[in-house]
Amino acid sequence: MIAFLAARNLVRSRTRTLLLWLGISVSGALLYDMVMLAGGLAASFEAAVRDMSFELRLAPRGVLPFTADAALRDGSRVLAVVRSDPRVARALGFYGTTLYWRRPGSAGPLRAAFVMACAEPAPEVFRVAAGRLDAAAVRGGVLINRHLARAAGVGVGDTLEIAAPPDAQVQRQAREVRLPVAAVGDFRFDTATQNSCMLPTELAQALRGVRAEDPLSLVTVRLRRPADAPAVARDLRARLPQAEVYQVQDLVRKVRAQLSYFTQFSAILGALSFAVAWLLISTLLVLSLNDRLGEMAVLGAIGLRPARLVALMLTESLAFVAIGVPSGLLLGLATARYLDRLLLRGPGLPADLHFFVATPAATAETVALLALAGALGALGPMRRVARLPIAATLHEAAP
Amino acid sequence: MSAPRPPDLPLPARRPRPGTPPRAASACRPLARWAACAALLAGLAAAPPAGLARAAGAPTPADTLPPLLLSQRAARVAGLRAGEVVRVSADPALRTGRWARVAAVLPFKADPVDVGRGTLWVRLHLSDLARLTGRADEADEVILKARDPGQAGRLRDRLNALSGGYRAYTSEELAERTSQTFEVVSRFHRAISLITLAAGAVFLLAILLFKVEERRHELGALRLIGVRRRSLTLFVCAEALAISVLGSLAGLGLGRLAAAAVNAYYQRYYDTTLVFAAVTPAVAWTSLALGAAFGLGTGLAVALRLARVPALKLLGR
Numbered sequence: 001m002i003a004f005l006a007a008r009n010l011v012r013s014r015t016r017t018l019l020l021w022l023g024i025s026v027s028g029a030l031l032y033d034m035v036m037l038a039g040g041l042a043a044s045f046e047a048a049v050r051d052m053s054f055e056l057r058l059a060p061r062g063v064l065p066f067t068a069d070a071a072l073r074d075g076s077r078v079l080a081v082v083r084s085d086p087r088v089a090r091a092l093g094f095y096g097t098t099l100y101w102r103r104p105g106s107a108g109p110l111r112a113a114f115v116m117a118c119a120e121p122a123p124e125v126f127r128v129a130a131g132r133l134d135a136a137a138v139r140g141g142v143l144i145n146r147h148l149a150r151a152a153g154v155g156v157g158d159t160l161e162i163a164a165p166p167d168a169q170v171q172r173q174a175r176e177v178r179l180p181v182a183a184v185g186d187f188r189f190d191t192a193t194q195n196s197c198m199l200p201t202e203l204a205q206a207l208r209g210v211r212a213e214d215p216l217s218l219v220t221v222r223l224r225r226p227a228d229a230p231a232v233a234r235d236l237r238a239r240l241p242q243a244e245v246y247q248v249q250d251l252v253r254k255v256r257a258q259l260s261y262f263t264q265f266s267a268i269l270g271a272l273s274f275a276v277a278w279l280l281i282s283t284l285l286v287l288s289l290n291d292r293l294g295e296m297a298v299l300g301a302i303g304l305r306p307a308r309l310v311a312l313m314l315t316e317s318l319a320f321v322a323i324g325v326p327s328g329l330l331l332g333l334a335t336a337r338y339l340d341r342l343l344l345r346g347p348g349l350p351a352d353l354h355f356f357v358a359t360p361a362a363t364a365e366t367v368a369l370l371a372l373a374g375a376l377g378a379l380g381p382m383r384r385v386a387r388l389p390i391a392a393t394l395h396e397a398a399p
Numbered sequence: 400m401s402a403p404r405p406p407d408l409p410l411p412a413r414r415p416r417p418g419t420p421p422r423a424a425s426a427c428r429p430l431a432r433w434a435a436c437a438a439l440l441a442g443l444a445a446a447p448p449a450g451l452a453r454a455a456g457a458p459t460p461a462d463t464l465p466p467l468l469l470s471q472r473a474a475r476v477a478g479l480r481a482g483e484v485v486r487v488s489a490d491p492a493l494r495t496g497r498w499a500r501v502a503a504v505l506p507f508k509a510d511p512v513d514v515g516r517g518t519l520w521v522r523l524h525l526s527d528l529a530r531l532t533g534r535a536d537e538a539d540e541v542i543l544k545a546r547d548p549g550q551a552g553r554l555r556d557r558l559n560a561l562s563g564g565y566r567a568y569t570s571e572e573l574a575e576r577t578s579q580t581f582e583v584v585s586r587f588h589r590a591i592s593l594i595t596l597a598a599g600a601v602f603l604l605a606i607l608l609f610k611v612e613e614r615r616h617e618l619g620a621l622r623l624i625g626v627r628r629r630s631l632t633l634f635v636c637a638e639a640l641a642i643s644v645l646g647s648l649a650g651l652g653l654g655r656l657a658a659a660a661v662n663a664y665y666q667r668y669y670d671t672t673l674v675f676a677a678v679t680p681a682v683a684w685t686s687l688a689l690g691a692a693f694g695l696g697t698g699l700a701v702a703l704r705l706a707r708v709p710a711l712k713l714l715g716r
Binding site: 143276 | 435489490579580583584586587590594595597598599601602604605606608609613661665670
């Protein structure tokens with residue numbers, strides 16, 4: 001009977017129901033977006049990092065990978081120390097720097113590219129679209145991303161000139177090599193407009209004139225048993241005091257700290273959306289009840305206990321929420337896509353990360369919050385019907 | 400004053416390793432040279448000082464040691480004061496390096512790029528930094544002041560024509576390039592505010608509709624005694640406008656309180672003097688105008704809807 005009365009009230013006033021549906025949809029969409037934003041980038045980053053299947057990462061002490069000029073000196077020795085641990089299945093060293101490129105014979109200026117140098121094939125970092133990724137390709141050629149391939153107008157098999165920074169005083173570049181393009185593909189965490197390539201580590205260091213220092217920007221480690229990560233991290237920290245050893249959760253925690261602005265912002269706006277939803281439901285329920293006090297008194301007079309009347313108010317409120325939730329979630333997903341594209345236009349943001357990530361947890365949290373708003377919105381009307389003086393109300397409502 | 404530092408995003412920002420001569424700034428993100436030293440101290444935020452340590456038995460008189468300037472935050476985290484002698488090194492284990500004197504602790508101008516990063520700033524003479532890092536005769540950025548600021552563009556063009564080793568920008572160009580991140584965030588905020596406005600507009604429409612519906616009998620009686628529909632429409636619109644303007648004014652007051660609370664919280668949380676939220680006159684007038692427009696629009700919609708209903712029907716006959 002409660003469900004019947006609640007459903008009947010929904011269809012009784014179409015205008016009211018329509019407005020309520022609109023209001024819950026819009027505030028629900030905003031709430032959903034804020035819940036997604038609160039953890040979206042961190043979730044996206046964590047998924048990308050875990051997808052690479054490296055449990056540990058070593059960077060120079062005090063910095064996150066690729067965020068400063070600092071490097072791990074004597075990189076070969078660092079790698080040897082890491083690989084000497086029997087729990088380590090695979091370890092790769094990367095040297096990040098900037099070099100310049102040009103098509104051979106081109107009269108155009110040298111243009112910059114980010115270089116991720118590695119001595120071995122790294123399919124975890126470079127996804128091949130054309131060409132091959134094997135030891136010969138890594139040693140004898142250059143791997144480039146699609147943006148660089150388009151900018152240079154080269155494909156697999158073509159030649160690219162790679163040069164060290166030009167010497168302004170003598171007006172010529174210091175060192176240059178010509179390399180065949182072995183593969184074209186995508187690097188993890190590249191920005192949308194970034195020119196990137198991969199060279200052998202020794203060559204990149206030689207071009208930069210730092211071969212003697214043998215620097216590495218990052219060492220990635222895959223373990224035979226992922227569960228050994230904390231123990232291996234502890235041992236590596238002791239053996240390599242110049243390195244910062246990060247487990248995946250350490251990186252995610254650091255990223256969350258740096259993205260705390262969005263988390264805080266989403267919390268504030270999420271609270272605002274919640275308040276709007278609560279106020280809307282509360283106001284419409286109160287207005288609806290004002291029109292139906294006589295009806296409530298009649299229901300009480302024919303035997304419905306106050307607890308049932310209270311349950312009726314709560315059911316109506318949750319029914320209001322229920323009609324708005326599906327459209328609110330859909331609208332939230334649509335606006336999230338737009339907002340995500342908007343934010344990803346920011347410079348320096350990796351193209352494969354997202355601010356808004358629709359996880360089952362985010363969806364469940366939004367539905368739960370809207371239900372809570374509905375329940376809180378019904379508190380006033382529930383209290384009123386619980387204390388309704390039936391006889392007096394019937395007398396007032398009589399025509 | 401140095402040009403604004405280009406925004407640097409958390410991961411994995413591609414920072415170039417300096418080569419021998421000044422490199423093409425357009426190709427990479429130029430860093431003020433002293434930023435390299437800041438990276439040494441970044442670890443202080445998370446761990447016991449690795450690149451900076453108090454002197455135990457300073458070897459020479461303090462006034463002969465190279466000076467360094469600390470930001471207030473760096474001094475607080477490292478527990479240092481002006482006049483103290485410290486060991487500075489590019490090696491986290493302090494196996495190399497030299498002694499230096501904290502010449503002063505200064506309030507460095509708050510930089511939005513540093514929000515959330517916990518960056519600790521140190522300033523050294525370029526020659527001292529070069530000796531510390533072993534990179535002589537290098538610079539990330541060279542700042543020029545023209546005799547005639549109006550000729551900045553021509554100066555830039557002449558410098559760019561001279562050599563391929565760097566790229567020159569005017570301050571306006573650099574500010575525009577480095578403001579892209581904040582421009583994106585502004586657009587994001589604007590999009591969010593539009594969605595919030597939509598929710599508010601629905602709410603306002605609902606309230607006005609039910610307010611008018613409550614007074615159906617009264618309005619029906621007025622129609623029966625001869626009050627014209629146009630007068631009633633104007634009355635409903637005026638009431639809606641008054642409610643929305645009063646509500647907007649109350650909202651402005653709430654907004655100012657909220658902005659003050661947001662600034663107080665975020666400034667403490669991020670340890671900065673930046674202002675995160677501000678209710679400017681432009682914002683206030685825009686809010687009032689939008690509130691009035693929404694109120695008038697919804698009032699008109701409701702009034703016109705009511706005007707179509709016969710008077711007797713309003714009275715329930």
